[in-house]
Amino acid sequence: MEFIDCNLDEHADAILDIFNEAIVNSTALYDYKPRTRESMDGWFKTKQAHGFPVIGAVDGQGRLLGFASYGTFRAWPAYKYSVEHSVYVHKDHRGKGLGMLLMERLIAAARQQQMHVMVGGIDIANQGSIALHEKLGFVHCGTIRQAGFKFGRWLDLGFYQLVLDTPVLPVDG
Numbered sequence: 001m002e003f004i005d006c007n008l009d010e011h012a013d014a015i016l017d018i019f020n021e022a023i024v025n026s027t028a029l030y031d032y033k034p035r036t037r038e039s040m041d042g043w044f045k046t047k048q049a050h051g052f053p054v055i056g057a058v059d060g061q062g063r064l065l066g067f068a069s070y071g072t073f074r075a076w077p078a079y080k081y082s083v084e085h086s087v088y089v090h091k092d093h094r095g096k097g098l099g100m101l102l103m104e105r106l107i108a109a110a111r112q113q114q115m116h117v118m119v120g121g122i123d124i125a126n127q128g129s130i131a132l133h134e135k136l137g138f139v140h141c142g143t144i145r146q147a148g149f150k151f152g153r154w155l156d157l158g159f160y161q162l163v164l165d166t167p168v169l170p171v172d173g
Contacts, residue, residue: 001098003105006054006067012040014064015054018088027123027155028088030148046071052083053109057098065093068102070110073119081116081170087132099132107136107162114167123148124156133160 006015020034047054047069054069066089073082085106089098110118122129124143138160146154 001060001065002058003101004056004058006056006064008040008044011054011056011064011067012037012044015056015067015088016040018064018067018090021091022088025091027125027148027150028129030123030150030155030157032150051113053106053113055102055105055109057102065090066098066102068099068106070106070115070118073117077173081114081167082119083110083115083117084119084121085110086120087129095128099129100135103132103136107164111164111166116164116166116170118162118164120160122158122160124158130158130160133162136162138162 016035016037016039019029022028023031023034044054046052050072052069052071054067056067057065059065066087068085068087070083070085073079073084085103087099087102087106089102107118118138119141120129120133120138122133124130139162141159141161143156143158145156147157148155
């Protein structure tokens with residue numbers, strides 16, 4: 001296995017497949033309908049414009065096994081040191097520690113980019129993701145009850161945060 005920086009041309013279709021499987025079969029994403037290939041253009045463009053990483057894990061044949069990324073937490077300037085992240089593993093490769101390895105690299109990238117807080121919004125029923133985040137030092141910082149409705153039921157969205165020791169010299173403005 002190798003860790004890479006994902007890009008639109010080589011990895012958009014594989015990322016889209018992972019996203020869409022999660023949309024159709026889980027509450028990992030609070031979307032109803034699979035995303036289109038065109039949606040990936042904007043997704044990658046936003047990541048690139050802000051310098052946000054998209055870290056992938058590929059096997060020996062170059063197949064994407066999973067990915068992790070982060071983006072803007074909230075759009076106001078004072079949130080510039082906070083990001084909201086996500087990590088997704090292909091359904092055939094879950095439960096093998098890949099999410100942990102991807103998250104460790106994503107946390108390192110956040111430190112390198114001088115971020116201070118990483119936030120994950122996790123469906124409260126997703127005990128695997130919650131356990132992963134807690135192992136990495138994330139703490140529960142709140143739950144929005146009945147924040148979403150999918151599969152005929154209300155979904156509670158938990159927020160987990162990791163406070164980093166960066167930036168060294170934060171500045172206003």
